[in-house]
Structure formats: C-alpha cells, structure tokens
Amino acid sequence: MDTKDVLVIGAGISGLLCAAELHAAGMRVAVLDKGRGPGGRMSTRRGMGATRIDHGAQFFTVRDARWRAWVDRMLAAGAVREWFRQAPWDSNPEGYPRYCGVDGMNAVPKFLARELDVTPSVRLLSLQRVDGVWLAESDGGNRYCGRELVLSTPLPQAWALLDTSGLRWVTNGTRATLEAVRYEKGLATLVRLKGASAVPAPGCLKLDEDALVWVADNQQKGISSEPALTLHASSAFAERHWDSSDEERGGLMLEAAKPWLGEGVAEFTCHRWGYTLPLNPFKEPCYRNGAMNLTLAGDAFGGPRVEGAALSGLAAAEVIRSSLATAKGG
Numbered sequence: 001m002d003t004k005d006v007l008v009i010g011a012g013i014s015g016l017l018c019a020a021e022l023h024a025a026g027m028r029v030a031v032l033d034k035g036r037g038p039g040g041r042m043s044t045r046r047g048m049g050a051t052r053i054d055h056g057a058q059f060f061t062v063r064d065a066r067w068r069a070w071v072d073r074m075l076a077a078g079a080v081r082e083w084f085r086q087a088p089w090d091s092n093p094e095g096y097p098r099y100c101g102v103d104g105m106n107a108v109p110k111f112l113a114r115e116l117d118v119t120p121s122v123r124l125l126s127l128q129r130v131d132g133v134w135l136a137e138s139d140g141g142n143r144y145c146g147r148e149l150v151l152s153t154p155l156p157q158a159w160a161l162l163d164t165s166g167l168r169w170v171t172n173g174t175r176a177t178l179e180a181v182r183y184e185k186g187l188a189t190l191v192r193l194k195g196a197s198a199v200p201a202p203g204c205l206k207l208d209e210d211a212l213v214w215v216a217d218n219q220q221k222g223i224s225s226e227p228a229l230t231l232h233a234s235s236a237f238a239e240r241h242w243d244s245s246d247e248e249r250g251g252l253m254l255e256a257a258k259p260w261l262g263e264g265v266a267e268f269t270c271h272r273w274g275y276t277l278p279l280n281p282f283k284e285p286c287y288r289n290g291a292m293n294l295t296l297a298g299d300a301f302g303g304p305r306v307e308g309a310a311l312s313g314l315a316a317a318e319v320i321r322s323s324l325a326t327a328k329g330g
C-alpha cells in the first residue's frame with residue numbers, strides 16, 4: 001500500500017485548502033470524498049434542462065488576508081468573480097464584495113483540486129492506527145494509508161469515523177465541547193422556470209418566512225443559461241419537512257416564492273442538507289492531537305460559512321507543517 005504523508009478525508013473547502021497548502025510544501029497528500037466530485041457544501045447541480053444551480057453555499061466573503069491570497073489567485077485564474085457588493089439587507093450602504101464561482105460555486109473546489117490527488121466516490125467507513133500509520137477503509141473495501149490524518153467532514157461524521165478506531169483520541173473535557181457543536185438542517189428546492197424570474201437585482205433576496213429564507217436567480221447570477229431558482233427554507237421548516245414528499249415540501253416553498261416565479265415552474269426537485277451551518281463552533285480554528293498525528297478541521301472550527309471553513313483548513317495545514325518541522329528538529 002502507498003503510504004501518503006497526509007490523508008485528508010473530506011474534499012470540502014477546508015480539506016482542499018489544507019491539502020493544497022501541504023502539497024505546495026512538498027508533502028504527498030491524498031484527498032478522499034464520498035461525493036461524486038469535490039466541493040461538499042459548495043455544490044452546483046446540473047440536470048434539469050440546461051440549468052446550473054448552486055444549491056448549497058450561495059456566495060462567500062473575504063475578510064482575512066490568508067484567505068484573500070487564495071481568492072486573488074482564483075480571481076486571476078478566472079475561477080471566481082464578484083457577484084454583488086450591495087444588498088438590500090446591508091446596514092452599511094457601501095456594502096462589501098460577495099464572491100461566487102464563475103460557472104457555479106463548485107468552480108472553487110475544482111480550482112483547488114486541479115493539482116491534487118483527489119479521489120471522489122469513496123465513503124470511508126472505518127479507521128485504524130497500525131505502527132503509527134493511519135489506515136482508512138472504504139465501503140468498497142479499499143484501504144488508504146497516511147502518516148498524518150486530517151478529518152474535514154462535519155463533526156458528527158468525523159466523530160462516527162474516529163469511534164470505529166477504538167482509540168482514545170481526545171480528552172473527556174474536549175470531547176464534551178466537540179460533542180456539543182450542533183448544526184442546522186437545511187432544505188433547498190431547485191427550480192427550472194418557464195421564463196425569466198421576477199427576482200430583483202442583484203438576483204437574490206433574503207426573507208424571513210418559515211418556508212422561505214433565501215431566493216436566488218442562477219441566470220441573473222450568471223451561472224445558468226436557462227432561468228433557474230434556488231429556494232432555501234428555514235431550519236425549522238427543514239426539520240419539520242425532513243421526511244415529507246418533494247411535492248409537499250417543494251410545493252409549500254414554491255407557494256411562498258410565488259411573487260418571483262415569473263411565467264411559472266417547468267420542473268423542480270428538493271435537496272436535504274443534514275448540515276448547513278454550525279450553531280456553536282469550537283473556539284479554536286482546528287483540533288490537533290499531535291501524539292496521534294490527527295487533525296480535525298472544517299466550519300465547526302473556523303466558524304460558520306465558507307470563509308470560516310477555509311481558515312480552518314489553512315490553520316490545519318499550518319499546525320501540521322510546524323509539528324512536522326519540530327519533529328525533524330527544524
């Protein structure tokens with residue numbers, strides 16, 4: 001088996017940025033993800049006619065200089081662009097830039113994955129640690145090894161995996177704090193429209209209704225050649241309608257979105273998000289158990305939203321780099 005320097009489980013923004021930084025530092029890194037492509041919650045759906053629909057994260061912000069450096073690279077490469085600067089809900093009239101991928105939010109993970117060894121469609125089911133090396137086994141029975149392990153999945157999924165190892169990887173106090181991190185559930189309805197929507201510029205609306213908190217026009221956003229909307233419901237609605245049929249929950253969301261549907265709906269589909277945003281993120285940007293070469297990253301550490309997850313991935317890479325440098329006496 002090929003033992004990598006670092007095995008990263010989770011190809012969301014946090015795992016990919018961590019991997020990209022370690023790869024740039026000369027380490028042999030492998031990234032594994034159960035999804036069909038990289039991106040996690042930065043996801044763009046195709047399939048209803050010629051539509052492209054961002055159905056997870058809608059845009060991202062840039063406040064920190066370390067994240068800014070990566071976003072500048074993506075802007076220069078034409079992978080991302082500013083979507084809008086001023087929104088009706090901004091308290092500051094000057095607003096601030098909100099960025100999106102050029103042809104969908106998954107342009108960001110695709111850009112980061114270009115030079116990395118990323119394997120999609122691999123769901124890891126169990127972990128072991130043998131002679132100081134992490135072994136991860138997938139649902140297909142394949143095994144992957146690395147001297148360092150980074151888990152950048154939502155925390156409950158990392159937890160479930162680590163518990164299969166039978167190892168005591170965290171103190172009781174920290175375990176209790178990590179276990180207390182809660183995520184909101186989410187429900188998205190993706191809509192192909194018969195004609196242009198009535199969503200005003202810049203192509204999105206924040207609302208405060210049970211069935212509808214967000215409407216985005218993916219055509220106005222510039223990612224879909226056909227008119228297509230993303231509708232997000234409140235977390236309370238998502239909880240209540242988790243097991244409802246698409247007809248019922250999608251129907252209620254479409255009813256709430258009626259003023260913006262223009263000539264009407266051609267077709268729609270719903271997507272459940274088990275984890276949208278962590279409500280009470282961990283106070284550190286990542287968690288590291290140096291004795292076990294184990295690092296946990298993701299928005300549960302960096303804070304909710306893309307930028308928080310990105311900063312967590314960068315922090316994880318930094319802590320691994322400095323820990324390896326210390327071990328080598330460098």
Ligand SMILES: Cc1cc2nc3c(=O)[nH]c(=O)nc-3n(C[C@H](O)[C@H](O)[C@H](O)COP(=O)(O)OP(=O)(O)OC[C@H]3O[C@@H](n4cnc5c(N)ncnc54)[C@H](O)[C@@H]3O)c2cc1C
Binds near residue numbers: 055122125298299309
């Ligand atoms: C509906 C919705 C709307 C949002 N809107 C915004 C927004 O507008 N702006 C914003 O900044 N943020 C938004 N967010 C939040 C943002 O998307 C997240 O904070 C960020 O993308 C999290 O990145 P991550 O790397 O921590 O995790 P993720 O993106 O969740 O990546 C984790 C990865 O781990 C993989 N994985 C999990 N378990 C396993 C396993 N056992 N084996 C292999 N792979 C596994 C998953 O497939 C996933 O790809 C939104 C999120 C949702 C869901």
